[in-house]
Amino acid sequence: MSEERIDERTETTCPRCAVGCSLRYDEGTGRATGIEGARVNREGRLCPKGIAAFEDLDEDRLTAPLVRRDGNLEPVSWEEALDCVTNGIERVRERYGPDAIAFLGAPRCTNEENYLLQKIARSLGTNNVDNRARSCHDATAEAMETRLGSGGTTNSLDDLAEADAFLVVGANPAERQPIAFDRCVRPAVNDGAALLHLDPRANRTTRLATQHLAPHPGRDALTVALLARAILDMGLEDRTFIAERTTGFDQFVRSMDRFDLAADAERAGLDPAAVREAAETFGEAERAAVVTGTGIEADEGATPNALLDLLLVTGNLGKRGTGMNPFRGLVNEQGASDMGARPDCLPGEASVSDVDARARVAAEWGVEPPAEPGEAEPDLVREFGSGVRGAFVLGENPAVNRLDDATSEQLFAALDFLAVQDVAPNETTAFADVVLPASAWAEKEGTVTNLDRQVQALRPAASPPGRARRDLDVLADLGARLTDADFSYDGPAGVFDEMTRMNLLYAGMEYEEVLDGGERWPLPEGENEGQDVLHRERFRTGRQRAPLEPIEAVASGADADDRGPDFEEGLVLLTESRVDEDAGSPAARREEATVQINPVDAVARDIEDGAQVAVESSRGVVELRARRTDAVREGTVFAHASVADPLVGSGRTQVRITELSE
Incomplete structure (x- = not known):
């Protein structure tokens, strides 16, 4: 750079x-x-x-606005580019209506940028605004919002260090969030706390674990249900908390009768004694915390809801060292959703159907947002060319998605109009009618919100190259051109000030205080510090009690070791990104280019350790080097997301592995 x-x-x-x-x-x-x-x-x-954060700052940068002419993207002035975006969106709106337009934000954009994007969308009359971050922890956030009143982490990193037991599910924080892991989990474990790791694959987090539960893929929810059943069997539930802070306990207990610890543990691929041991550890802990990752998002909310039941039954909400804590992976995952860059909520987790919230927005913007939820990003993309005829994409690359490449190309090519605002060319800009050169993270000014609800400052350490502009300025210009709402702001501070009036989670915050070290939401009136622990006396729903939900769906699904339709003897593919995959080190690249396979599965397929293999799914094929390891259980293989992405579709991915001839 x-x-x-x-x-x-x-x-x-x-x-x-x-x-x-x-x-x-x-x-x-x-x-x-x-x-x-x-x-x-x-x-x-x-x-x-x-x-390595600064290393790719200048890589393949877009430095001028581009407009497609005769099939080619050509440099133009900013005035012409903004005119083209305005005209393109207005044509679609006039012909098909506002819901024919999709606005896609991004977790790598600031709070202020995502706020302005959703303001543009809703001022035009559509709730079709979303961001990829929401889908990363969508099921978890929905379960928490529905039952607790908020999808944010219940506890801060500071107080998590006081836990006596951690249950880490579908997450690998030692690899993905090592600074947070070393700050709150590792010291507690070194001081005697237990670490229970529930994951089909052993990884860096497992190395510190007191106990590793490795269920069959797709059996996380069943495993958590069995932990709850064992806790009830041993009488380790918190009767006082249940009586004072929950509803539906009797019905919940009856729902547990359908689980048989011995038989269902075997179905999950676990030793019943190991399940009882983990349940005893969690149930006896004075303070037990749950940490989750994206690995629990694939079962339509069954695992997040089961984990909430586990916490409610044991009284591990509303106090330090406890709670439900999604460890998010992208810089502004929390903030993008907080800002209302989602189809179902206005800023501050307020439902679009909330009359008071819409009135508050209307008083500020001069236009009331629609009351009907919009479509989520995956559904919007599938409707490109049919229900959705135009799209504005901010800092994201939705052309690389869970659809096969041919379908993705067909959908994006079918749009009447596509504008993309990004730092570099990508698969999505290849289809764009207009490309707006954006600012990279080190060139941005504004705020982001981290995984434990701290609002923090981004300060520009550089200016955008060439004729690229700061995203916030571009969005303000577009908002003024496209809508009747006021988009004249005194920089990020002015947008932040409006945000705090629209977003009750951020009410009372001041931009200068964020610059001075950050503030955590919510910030109670009259207080100088944000709330570290949520749900102490009342849940964010406003109620004193949260519902226990009968765990039913997870007891009746297809067996996790059933073979899917892709291949008769397919292996289930597990993936995750690694903490240094962007660092570019040769060691990291070598490890990324491998597929981990259990020795039993390798022998059955005549695959030698270190052999070059073809890994094939219904979506594609990649060539990797095989590494035999007991870290993955039989019936599964593991590859880092950076190399596995061409294989992954929606739902569970099965692959076939064959050794290649030398």
Whole structure:
């Protein structure tokens, strides 16, 4: 990258994950360095991703607005590009109506940028606005919002360190969020806390685990239900908490009768004694916390709801060292949803059907947003060319999705109009009618919200290259052209001020306070510090009690070891990204280009350790090097997301592996 355009004095927030470490550019090394005394990474540590944060800043940058003419994207002035976007969106709206337009935001964009994007969409009359971050933890957030009143982490990283037991489910925080893991989990475990890791694959988190439960893929919810059943059998439920803070306990207990610990543990691929041991550890802990990742999102909310039941039965909500804590992976996953860049909610988790919330927005914007929810991103993309005729994409690449490549190409090519605002060319800009060059993270000014609800500052350490502009300025210009709402702001501070009036989660916050170290939502009136623990006396629903939900769906699904339609003897593919996959180290690249396979499955397929193999799914095929390991259970294989993406479709992915001839 070009060192002369980076200000090494500027402190900003790391863009690589949702932990929110503070960093600055080190001119001596050309890399990022942490800041001692920072609010999150207090010791100044950074993970490999954070250290490499500045390395791709100048890679393949877009530096001028582009408009498609005669099939080719050609540089134009900003005035012409914005005219083309305005005319394209207005044509679609006039011919097909506002719901024929999709607005897609992104978790790598700031709170202010996502706020303006959804303001444009709703001022035009549509709730068809979404962001990829929402789908990462959608089922978990929906379960938490429905039952607790908020989809944010219930506890802060600070107080999680006080847990006596952790149940980590579908997550690998030692790899994905190492600074957070080393700050709150590792010290507690080293001091005697238990770490229960529920994941089909052993990974870096498992190395510290007191106990590893490795169920069949798709059996997480069943396993959690069995933990709850065992806790009830042993009398370890918190009767006082149940009486004072829950409803539906008797019905919940009756629903547990359908689970047989011995038979269902075997069906999950687990030893019943191991399940009882884990249940005893969790049930006897004075303070037990659940940490979740994207691995629990594939069963339509069964696992998140089962985990909430487990926490409610054991009284592990509303106090330090407890709670339901989704460890989000992208820098502004929490904030993008907080800002209302989602089809069902206005800023601040307020439902679009909430009359008071719509009235509050109308009083500020001068236009009332629609009352009917819009469509989620996957559904919007599937409707390209039919129900959806135009799209505006901000900082995202939806052409790379869970559809096969041919279907994706057909859908994007069918749009009447597509505008993309991004930092570099990608699969989506290839279909665009207009491409607007955007600002990278180190060129942005505004705020992001980390995984434990801290609103933090992004400060520009550089200016956008060429004729690229800051995204917030571009969105404000488009909003003024497209709508009758007021889009004249005094920079990010002005947008933030309006946000705090529209978003009750952020009410009372001041931009200068965020710049001075950050603030956590919610910020109670008259308080100087945000709330570290949610649901102490009342849940965010406003009620004192939260419902226990009978666990039924997970007891009747297809067996996890059933073979799917792809291949008669297919293996279930497990994936996740790694903390250093963006760092570009040769060791990281070598490890990424492997597929882990259990020795039993390797022998059955005549696959030698280190052999070059073809890994094939119904969507595609990739060539990788096989690595035999007991870290993956029989019937599954593992590959990092960076190499497995061409194979992955919607739902569970099965693959066939064959050794290639030398």
